[in-house]
Amino acid sequence: MGLLKGKNVDLKLVEKEDLKEWESWLQDPDFRGALEPFPKQVTMADSEKEFLTPLVPGVEFNRYFIQKKDGTRIGIVIHFNSGGSPLRTEIGYILSEKARGQGYATEAASIIVDYLFLSRNLERVQAHTVTENILSQKVLERIGFKKEGELRHAGWLRGRWINYYSWSILRSEWSSPRILKAA
């Protein structure tokens, strides 16, 4: 039911009945793009099981479609507490290729950061980008994330080790909602 309303896009919480569409996007290597790991192929039965009961107890993993005001779905956003710790709340996003270059990912990321700081007592929100992923880094910079450092050989990307940059935005740097209304 959940809908976080932005200016040009909304974030629609993924429900159990949306899972088939979700998996058809997320398991598509082209949608993920060359700078995202090759997607794991999972059955709908396993996907539903994981949706209902997280693999690691205490780990919160929330999925949203990015949709335009007419309801057209153009991408996805996630947030999760890495390792089950609220101190490591992280975001991620992907846009379909034809929707890129128009600011939609920046707006969607800004909405989810607003939502996390407004709804939880968090000190920071974090993200990781493959060091080569300039477009994703520009999204984070536009909404006020700071680069913290480089994690060497921290991921396996389609047949090779890759380095990640670690990013975060602190509550004091966010200071007030940019898109969602606080009251």
Ligand SMILES: CC(C)(COP(=O)(O)OP(=O)(O)OC[C@H]1O[C@@H](n2cnc3c(N)ncnc32)[C@H](O)[C@@H]1OP(=O)(O)O)[C@@H](O)C(=O)NCCC(=O)NCCS
């Ligand atoms: C990362 C990704 C989401 C970035 O997409 P994007 O289209 O570059 O990002 P946005 O939708 O915010 O659009 C930004 C671009 O639109 C332009 N733009 C136009 N109107 C804008 C607006 N109102 N606000 C912000 N930017 C706007 C910006 O100038 C920018 O273009 P530029 O890079 O030439 O400067 C996309 O490349 C993607 O899905 N990649 C594959 C998956 C991936 O790597 N995910 C991230 C994992 S960490």
